[in-house]
Amino acid sequence: MTSQAATFYADGIRLAGTFTPTTGGGVRPAIVCVHGYTGRKETYMPSFVRDLTAAGFHTLDFYHRGFGDSDGTPRRVDPEEQVRDILAARIWLSARDDVSQVAVMGLSHGGGASIKATAVDLEIVALATVGAPGNGERWHRSKRTPEEWDAFQAELAADRVTRALTGEGRTLPYQEMSPPGPAEREAFKTMYKTEDAYPDGYPIENVELACGFNAEDWVGQISPRPLLLIHGEKDTMVRHVEAENILARAGVPKELHTIPDINHAEVYEPRNPAVYAGVIKKLLEFYNGALA
DSSP, X not given: OOOEEEEEEETTXXXXXXXXXXXXXXXXXXXXXXXXXXXXXXXXXXXXXHHHHHTTOEXXXXXXXXXXXXXXXXXXXXXXXXXXXXXXXXXXXXXXXXXXXXXXXXXTXXXXXXXXXXXXXXXXXEEEEESOOSOHHHHHHTTSOHHHHHHHHHHHHHHHHHHHHHSOOOEEOHHHHSOOOXXXXXXXXXXXXXXXXXXXXXXXXXXXXXXTOOGGGTGGGTTTSOEEEEEEXXXXXXXXXXXXXXXXXXXXXXXXXXXXXXXXXXXXXXXXXXXXXXXXXXXXXXXHHHTO
């Protein structure tokens, strides 16, 4: 496969991505591939791009504003802004002569933003998410004890004052801003390596922004377009209850594919190739049906 650099804009901010045409080219459906909270698409997205394009779909994977080669405030994760990034990616694809229709695949936190993007953009014909949160505050509360949550609220309040007075807030290593669940801690050492990629840390404002965003409030608007949710049963990074709540609020057609006995990182090929093989098989079944 021969990939091409893709440049497009959201809110006037330049976003950098990669368009990968399917083998043989031609007019084909395309899938927007949306990365997760760490911004490390280079770690876990290549296998999805490889297998989706091999199956007959064009793909566009890109860095949200603030990550990778994209412009924007470094490592700031505003779900509402990321929704607009996804919408711009869809428009860029739809403007191509070799794209017949567009679907979306959202990984982890990117799945939450993808839910709202799909809800508001009727040109997106189908959505699949992998390990997506439905309620930002519930998701972040699940990472801390009640006492830790209360203490962190005091830190967020102090940071709001600092940002208002100076224009800059605090940053923390990813593992402190968004603590991995006990099942995923080893993966952050061996796979994500967020401190290697972003040694300056992530704004703690990201937690406040996440807590104000609830993808599950939007998911009902996706119907009658098809929705697939994939989630690990023992995910402690984004707990399975998130998928359950999204499913309960979604219209039809919808499906929750729960993978027994795995955590958040196991769905990615670098961590568990055998589990990933099942994930991509389910995704291809879904997209082949939705984009027929």
